[in-house]
Amino acid sequence: MPRTLAGCLLLVGALTWPVDATPQSPARGLAAGQFSAALTLLMDGSVDVRETIVLRFGDRAASEFERELTLKGLDDVIDVRAAMDGQPLEQGEGDGQVQIRRGRRTLRVIWRFPDTVGRTRTFVLEYRAMGVLALSRGRASLAWPVLPQGHRYPIDQATVEWRVPASVVRLVPTTVDDPRWTSAAMADGWTATRTGIGPGETATLVDAFDQTTLAASVPVWQRNLDRAEQMAPAFVVGALTLIVMGAGVVGMTRFRYHRPRVDPSVVAPAAANSLPPALGTSLVRGRVAIGIPQLQAALLDLVRRNIITIRGTGQGDGPSPPYRMVMPMPRG
Numbered sequence: 001m002p003r004t005l006a007g008c009l010l011l012v013g014a015l016t017w018p019v020d021a022t023p024q025s026p027a028r029g030l031a032a033g034q035f036s037a038a039l040t041l042l043m044d045g046s047v048d049v050r051e052t053i054v055l056r057f058g059d060r061a062a063s064e065f066e067r068e069l070t071l072k073g074l075d076d077v078i079d080v081r082a083a084m085d086g087q088p089l090e091q092g093e094g095d096g097q098v099q100i101r102r103g104r105r106t107l108r109v110i111w112r113f114p115d116t117v118g119r120t121r122t123f124v125l126e127y128r129a130m131g132v133l134a135l136s137r138g139r140a141s142l143a144w145p146v147l148p149q150g151h152r153y154p155i156d157q158a159t160v161e162w163r164v165p166a167s168v169v170r171l172v173p174t175t176v177d178d179p180r181w182t183s184a185a186m187a188d189g190w191t192a193t194r195t196g197i198g199p200g201e202t203a204t205l206v207d208a209f210d211q212t213t214l215a216a217s218v219p220v221w222q223r224n225l226d227r228a229e230q231m232a233p234a235f236v237v238g239a240l241t242l243i244v245m246g247a248g249v250v251g252m253t254r255f256r257y258h259r260p261r262v263d264p265s266v267v268a269p270a271a272a273n274s275l276p277p278a279l280g281t282s283l284v285r286g287r288v289a290i291g292i293p294q295l296q297a298a299l300l301d302l303v304r305r306n307i308i309t310i311r312g313t314g315q316g317d318g319p320s321p322p323y324r325m326v327m328p329m330p331r332g
Helices: 002-016 220-257 277-285 292-304
Strands: 031-041 047-056 062-070 076-084 097-102 106-116 120-130 134-136 139-145 155-163 182-186 189-197 204-210 309-312 323-326
Touching: 047 062, 062 120, 076 097, 076 106, 106 120, 155 204
Parallel strands: 031 155
Antiparallel strands: 031 047, 047 120, 062 106, 076 120, 097 106, 134 139, 139 204, 155 189, 182 189, 309 323
16 A cells, blocks of 8 residues: 555656756657857867757747756856857846856756747857866866766767867877767867767867966866865864864763762662761752751751650640650769
8 A cells, every 4th residue: 555655646746747847858859959069278278168059849848948057177157148049148037038047066057938849949058168277287187078967868969179279289189088979180170079969978078288388377176176185184184183082081071970870779778877967968968067957967866876865745735746855864
């Protein structure tokens, strides 16, 4: 019965889940006939990017398309511009507008348009990525994802064009980390193509240059990463020190104040004369003084030892008849 109920709940959730939650799902028949990225390296280490996606919409209506940029490995994305079907778009949430949402580590671009069924639309995204090159020992390295991260649609054909200023000296040949790409030289750069790309597949453009031929500075993300690596041993040592100190404090407190657990069934009462009653009463009260409690304790102790006898007088009609104390006289 529980499994049947869980299966029903999953089925209902799948049928009622909002359509907009998965705007790029292959189940909607969305596919990219072509994806192209034109990349141009600038002297300050930034990269101008122009992406073009030609999408085919299936037989289910769609009213938006989303492209998410991950800001990992770069400082910022500026000069963001978007177009659709050859027309530049203004920012907004209405049809024929684009919405740009900046997060801490991502940039989301959402194209909005009237319901589209069974037709093709072309989406263009332009931006400048700042602080792309990692600098180390005279070497400026690039690792750029040429395909949209986490795309959930197939791509029939993808093309990337990579242009570098003529004055920049390349240290290694430009490559893509996927051997299924076919690369070729251009008059002013390098290009690579591939067909039949499945949803979620990735590829990274790798290149390296002589740092002295650029005017680039160490990007902020790299400085933060280097600082974190340098501080990691100190953080580890500090954490271990705090753990040892905490364990030491706990141990000393336990040894100082810990009392063995006593079973009440085997507790031996204190000897009658182990502690004078008046002194014991003072210790219980927290201060040594002579008062009514101490006098009462001393008196009862004298009665217990038969030094003083308390007897009723047998007189009086009240609820508490008077008593008198008798102290036997010593003989001899």
